Every structure is written in C-alpha cells, then in structure tokens.
Amino acid sequence: MPIYTPPTEDMQFVLHDVLAVSAADIPGYDELERDFTAAVLDEAGKISAEVLAPLNATGDAEGCSLENGVVRTPKGFREAYEQVRTGGWIGLDADPDYGGQGMPYLMNTAVGEMFVSANMAFNMYWGLTHGAMSAIHAHGSDEQKASYLPKMIEGTWSGTMNLTEPHCGTDLGLIRTKADPQGDGTYAITGTKIWISAGEHDLTENIVHLLLAKIPGGPDGTKGISLFIVPKFLPDADGNPGRRNALQCAGLEQKMGIHGNATCVMDYDGATGFLVGEEHKGMRAMFTMMNEARLGVGLQGYAQGVVAYQNALAWAQERTQGRGLGAPANPDGPADPIMVHPDVRRNLMHQKSFVEGARAFALWGAQLIDRAARTGDAESETLISLLTPVIKGFLTDKGFETTVLAQQTLGGTGFTRAAGLEQFVRDARITMIYEGTNGIQSLDLVGRKLPQDGGKALMAFFDTVKGFIKDNEGDETLKAEFLEPLKAASKDLQTAAMYFMEQGMKQPANALAGSYDFMHLFGHVCLGLMWARMAAASRDALAAGHGNPAFHETKLATGRYYMARQLPATGLHLARITSGADTVMALPAEAF
Template sequence: MPTYTAPTKDMQFILHDVLKIADSDVPGYSDLESDFTGAVLEEAGKISSEVLQPLNAIGDTEGCTFENGVVRTPTGFKDAFEQMKAGGWTGLDMPEQYGGQNMPYVLGTAVGEMFSAANQAFVMYQGLTHGAASAILAHGTDEQKDTYLPKMVSCEWTGTMNLTEPHCGTDLGMMRTKAEPQGDGSYKISGQKIFISSGDHDMADNIVHLVLAKITGGPEGIKGVSLFIVPKFHVKEDGSLGARNGVSVGKIEEKMGIHGNSTCVMDYDEATGYLLGDEHKGMRAMFTMMNEARLGVGMQGVSQAEAAYQNAVEYAKDRLQGRDVTGTKNPDGPADPLIVHPDIRRNLMDQKSFTEGARAFLLWGATLIDQAHRSEDKDADGLISLMTPVIKGFLSDEGYDMTVQAQQVYGGHGYIEEWGMSQFTRDARIAMIYEGANGVQALDLVGRKLAQDGGKHVMAFFDLVKTFCKDNAEVDGMAEFVTPLKTASKDLQGASMYFMQNGMTNPNNALAGSYDFMHLFGHVCLGLMWARMAKASLEALANGTSDRAFHETKLTTARFYMARRLPMTATHLARINTGADTIMALDAANF
C-alpha cells in the first residue's frame, strides 16, 4: 500500500532560502524563524504519516454511509478528527480572539499540503470549515462572529458552502432556493443543493451551512442572490444547541473519488437562516470563501501529485525490468531497476519538477495573501487575485496529470487497486471541477482578471519577472535559468497582446485561447519559481552548505524544468494566435 513522508526539508528551503519569510516586514513573520517553522512542520508531518495517511485507503474503500437520516464517516475518521482538534491544527491561522493561533496563512498552507497529501477526503472537513469561518469573519456581525466562530475554529462545529443546484452550477443566477423574510429578522430557506462537500457527518456537534438563496421579491439573476447562515441545529442565546433546523440530507453522492468525504444532497424545508453580509450581495460574501477554497484546490492538485510521485519513485527503484541499454547496472539480479530507463526518468522528472515548482508557487501565493490581509497591501491583493485562477486551474490540471504519470510507472500494477495508486488519480480528478471548473477559471482569468484595475496587476507581474531577469542576468550560474524564463515571459506578453488586439473585435478569439493562456501563465510562474530556487541553491553552494546533494539536486531539477517543461509556453502561444475560427467552425449539428 502507498506511504507518505512530508517534504518538510523542501518546505523549509522554500520558506527560508527562497521566500526569506523571517526577514519580511509582514506582521507575524518575524516569529517564523527556521527552528519554529521546522518544529511545526515536523509535528504536522508526523500526524500526516502516522494518523491521516493510514486512514486514506480505509476512507476510499469504506466511504461514508447514510442510514436512517444519519451520515457516518469511515472507520477511524472520528478519532483522527479529535486528534486534529486537540492539537489546535484546525485553527492554526485563525484569530486568537476566537480560539485560533493566529499563525500566518503561509504556514497554514504548508501544513495544509501535508494533511491533504496524506488524506485529501479527511482534511476537507476542516478545510470547508475554515473557509466558512473566513466568510463569517469577513462579513458577519459581531453577534454572528461570537456565536459561530469559536466553535468553528475549534471544529466542534464544522461548516459547508452551498451553491450548486440540480439545474444550475456555474450559472448561479438561475438558482431557485428561496429565502422568505420573517418578522424577527430571520429568513425561511427552502430549496435543494447538490454536491455539498462535508454536508453532514458524525464528527461535529453542529454543522453551519452557508447557503446561497434569493430573497423573495429581490432582483432577478445573480444580482438577487444573498448568503445565509443556516445551522443544522438552532443555537440558543447561551450558545447551547436547540432543536433540529429544517435541513436534511437527501442522499450521499456516489463519486469517482474522495469517498471518505460525505458529499451530500441537502434539502432545505423552511429552515431558519440568518443573512450574512448585505441583501443581494451574496456572491461578494461567498467569494471570500470560494477564493480561499480555490487556492486550497490548487494545493490539492499538488498534494496528490506529491504523494503519488513519492510512491512511484520507490517502485521505480525496486522493480526490476529490462537492462540498461548503456550497460548492466544490477549484475547480480535478473534485470535492472526501472529507474535506469530514460523514459521512466523523464516521467519521474516531470513529476518532481512540477511538485517542487508548484509548492514554491503555492507558498509564494500564500505570502501575497498575508501581505494583503496583514499589511493591507492592495498591490499584493490585486496580484493574488490575478493568480488565483492560475493556481487553481493550472495546478489542479497538472497535478492530476502527474498522478496519471505516477500510475504509468507501475505499469499494470498502477491500474490494480491492490497497489493503491488509482486513488491518487481518482481523488485528484475532482480538483479540476469543483470550486469552479477549470474552463471557468480560464475564462475568469482572461475575461476579468487581466483587465482588472486597468491591467495594473498583470503589468506588475511582467515587471516582477523582468526585474528578476535583469538583476540576475550577470550573476554567475544564472544565465541558464534567466534566458528561458525571459523567453517564456515574452510568450506570455505576446498572448496578452493578442487578446488586446483581437478580443474586442471578436471576443471568441480571447475565450478560445483562455485555457492555453492559463497554462502558459502557469508555466511562467513555475519558471520564475525555479529560477528563484536555482538562485537560492547557487548561493547555498557558494557559501559552503553542508548539504550539497540537496542543492545540486535542486539545480539539476531546475535545468530539467527550463529545458523540458517551460518551452510549452511557445506551443500555447501558437495555439492562442490561431484565434477562434477553427474552434467555432462546426455547426452544432455536425459534432
């Protein structure tokens, strides 16, 4: 069966050698010394490998059950959830005022990757709760915060987000769930929601649903959507739980993966709800949760790729198949290990260069969130807003592809459930769909984010890459990383220029190239991360590091990404430049 070891060493390298977080002036970062983050990451790594990972296959095979109105989680999940709560992991980066530890988001992101790699379905219960709590924190009244946040931060109560309905997913303006105003300021919520992750379970005393609904008599379409807090059990004035609210589970969805998470159909029958934020401004409030969730979904892509890669490497080293064409490497055995073969090496290097580059991209994105929230830095907020669809879409697409490649290393054994590799692929697949399917992420990137604030933020990214290339062009050893990064950045600028010149006259030209643009952008971001990591490793080697092997390996992997992966930007640009004609040429009847 698969195993998992938390990549704490690589995380420490990114946090301290590349991002240099302890030197940052972001409030709270001065506390993030290497010894402190190392201790946190080591402890999280132990929980990941010793508590969560052993339950991953159990969750996959058992799934959740629904009987007599009660949803039960797989064997061992409840005890593990208690350990997570007891260790304070559920509130690591939440405010102390509500029982959290107020750690920066970047540390929570590193810990979250470990937990998700060990058991994605399990960690979704607390992940959805974190998102719901963040929405209440940002948009709730003081009374709502005091009522719900302490219990949600501790995960005594968990949370959900309820958007999708049977007849509408992305087009939320079509929703039918209604909210009838009551004389006491509450609302009666009626309707059905589907695909609700962590919708009901046996691990918390209460579940706080955030539900999108339309107030009777409000505007049509998306402008009439509001967000409501709808608890499973009513909460009394003293904070204790009262009677059951009018919310119930219709069924548990049967899914391709994440079987250990209870994805439910939720029925609301005049359930009592409380407005969160302003009337008819529900999407603004929900996007606080959705944007956080989208970053978390990008992280899921990376985490599943990392877990799958670790197991593929071990298999490639152990499995004997064929002989090295350049000469026998295992003369005492009947064959050489798989890892001697160039195509297996290519496969594994694709995975390794993606996971390490993507991890750096995620953690850099997390520092932008900290800058935006802790330092009220509007430029950082704009930049991470631009990056969010790239993080979600590109990393979940590529992460899924890497789990498939990890399966491929195993050959037929990768397709057999006994070896456990298919779970990584099945679990990773949902990340490309939920929190906005990746095609929608691409449309958001090209249709909204590029032009946001007059294109200020994409220009800031171009300047960031340009400045890095200029500052490091003459640095010893950096030319082989700077030159391909500069070329890739020019491809990204060329694609942006194409949209500016052709998108207004024919919007389909921009939309037809949006998916390629998202991937082009993603490769440039990983190229920037690899160039930054290469610089950090060159400096470490020049300063006489005691761990030469780590940094030499990092440089070798960086060279691979620059030579074999980053040139994909040219392909994406070529596809973008063809416009929409060939895509839109067929009549619908001819498909």
C-alpha cells in the same frame, strides 16, 4: 499500502531560502524562524504520515453511509478528527480573538499540503470549515462572529458552502432556493442544494451551512442573491446546539473519488436562516469563501501529485526489469531497477519538477495573501487575485497529469487497487471540476482578471519577472540555464496578452477560444519563475557552504529539467492562442 513521507526539508528550503520568510516585512513573519517552522511542520508531518495516511485507502474502500438522515464517516475518521481538533490545527491561522493561533496563512498552506497528500477526503471536513470561518469573519455581524467562530475554530462545529442546485451550477443567478423574511430578523430557507461537501457527518456536534438564496422581490440574477447562516442545530441561549433545524441530507453522491468525504444532497424545508451582511449582497460575501476554496483546491491538485510521485519513485527504485545502457546497475541480479531507463527517468523528472515548482508557487501565493491581509498592500491583493485562477486551474490540471504519470511508472501494477496509485488519480480528478471548472477559471482569468484596472496586475507580474532577471543576470550559468528560458517564456506570455488586447473588442471569440491555453502558458511562466528563484537560492547556498550540498545540486538539476523540457510548452500554447477561434467554431452545432 501506499507510502507518504512529509517533504519538510523542501518546505523549509522554500520558506527560508527562497521566500526568506523570517526577514519579510510582514507582521507575524518575524516569528517564523527556522526552528519554529521546523517544529510546526514536523508535528503536522507526523500526524499526516502516522494518523491520516493509514486511513486513506480504507476510507476510500469503505466510503460514507447514510441511514435515516445520519451520515457515518469511515472507520477511524472520528478518532483521527479528534487528534486534529485537539492539536489546534483547524484554527492554526485563525483570529486569536476567537480562539485561533493567529499564524500566517502561509503556515496553514504548508501544513495543508501534508494533510491533503496524506488523506485528501478526510482533510476536506475541516478545509471547508476554514473557508466558512473566513466568510463569517469578514462579513458576519459581531454577534454572529461571537456565536459561531469559537466553536468552528476549536473544531466542535464544522462549516460548509451551499451554492449549486440541481438545475444550475456555474450560473448562480438561476438559483431557486428562497429565503422568506419572518419578521423577527430570521428567514425561512426552502430549496435543494447538491454536491455539498461534508454536508452531513458524525465528526462534529453541529454543522454551520453557509447558503446562497434569494429573498422574494429582490433583483433578478446574481444581484438578487443573499448569504445566510443555516445551522444544523440552532444555538440555544448558552450558545450550545439546541433545536434541530428543518434541513436534512437527502442523499449521498456516488463519486469517482474522495469516497471518504460525504458529498450530500441537502434539502431545506423552511429552515431558519440568518442573513450574513446585507440583503442581495451575498455574492461578494460568498466569494471570500470561494476564492479561498479555489486556492485550496489548487493545493489539492499538486498535493495529490506529491504523494503519487513518492510512490512512483519508490517503485522505480525497487522494481527490476531489463538492463540499462552500459554496465549493469545490479550486477548480482538478473535485471536492473527500472530507474536506469531514460524514459522512466523522464517520467519521474516530469513529476518531480512539477510538484516542487508547484509547492513554491503555492507558498509564494500564500505569502502574497499574508502581505495583502496583514499590511493592506494593494499590489499584493491585485496580484494574488490575478494568480488565483492560475493556481486553481494550472496546478489541478498538472496535478492530475502527475498522478497519471506516477500510475504509468508502475505499469500494470498501477492499474490495480492494491498499489494505491489509482486512488490518487481518482481523487485528483475532482480538483479540475469543483469550485469552478478549469474552463471557468480560464474565462475568469482572461475575461475578468486581465483587463481589470487596465491590466495593472499583469504588468506587476511582468515587473516581478523582469526585476528578478535583472538582479541575477550577472551569473552567466544562471543566465543561460534559467534566466534566458524564463525571459523567452515571459515574452510568449506578453505576446499572448497583447493578442487578447487587440482581439478582445473586435473579435472576442478569439480571446475566449485561447483562454485555456493562456492559463497554462501563464502557469508555466509562474513555475519557471519559481524554478529560477529556487536555482538562485541553491546557487547561493552552495557558494556559501550552507546546507546539504547534495540537496542543492539535486535542486539545480531538477530546475534545469523544467526549464529545458517543460517551460518550452509556452511556445505551443502561444501558437494555439494566436490561431484564433475560426477552427474552434468552424462546425455548426448540428455537425457534432
């Protein structure tokens, strides 16, 4: 059975030593004192380790079942969901006016990492609800908010996102699901949606589907898309589940991973739907949910890397094979733990330096979201918009890579189901695909986000990097080991951006062919910045005699590894980018 240990000490370090949350000028952050965040994280960690993690392997093995239109979740899921629900975790950062606790999104992100590491498939049942709540809160009418949000926040109702159809995925302008006006303010929804996570299950008394459809006579393409609330049961006069709506789960997808989550084919046969916002303005409303989901998927990617790394480390500390260089590490036994071997250390350091850097990146992103939402700061809004495809694409690519490295640490045992590592690999793989494939993320980054407002967001990012370097350049050790590598990587990013600016109009294929490498180049610079910030925080703690010296020395050593062994990948990505599109597009289609 795989292990899971909540990384609360590292989370506290990022929150307080790196991000200095309780001193931040963001409304609500003054309440985030160390004792308070420790209490929240410890309780979430306890649920994660003791309730959710034990169900991960069994949920994967059992999966979900569909019988007569009813989906049954794996054994133990209903009882675990009730613990999560009654604990108030679903509405942790939700609006108190509708029953939420009103904590910052930052805390929901930290707690979410633990829930995902413990049991990703299970967490998805209320993870999608959170996104649906956000969309209704931002774009729904007062009546819709009052009808749906309290039930969803308390977890007795759940939510979904219905976009994809059998004939189209990314190109939503091709959807065929139609919404016929009924003359009473409602719409009859007819069509089929696929890959609907948590589309049908037995955990809640109602499921609120947020669905994209086209009203006849509207504009072509995405300009003609509207967003609708289509509940499984129509609320009665008292707001309770009433008449069953004309929708059903027509099938469950047989998937590579996340077996414990019901991924459904949903059929709508004249189902009653309620318009959210204005007609033909559905994409704007859905992007509220989709952007949040992309950030959540980025978290999923590295969170699977976290639990995979923990199990790889435990194996490397216990597994004995061969002798290391020098004196035996285990002189009383026939062999040493495989931790002594340099290549195993390289493997583990690669994993450790990624997951800790990714955690800091994700929490920094969450802080930017809070600053934008709670203060109206336009620069933070612009910056997190730019970083969203990087968080989703880079963290899921590297998160999957981390699970594979962890599996490799176990050798042949990692290939067996009993060890549990192969499940982390399978579960992590979907994060690179759903909520917009990572190729789409890179195109969004280069084609839409970079040129917006004349590159203002990217300039703000560069200013952040330059400001940090300037503030810390007096420390010679930090300068040599962290600031100079960060400066060089940032220069690679600037060179790549300039190349796109020069090529974008006259040779757009050159920019698009380099977009995926640019996303990874950008991701490495972001983690380089995070490691430099963490190094500065640990340096200050050691100088002041605060905290656990061993923790901070370990943090510095791990950061040095990232700066020396991972961050130089920016040079490779830059070389690929500036090679242009000629080699990529050289073969005619028929030559493949």
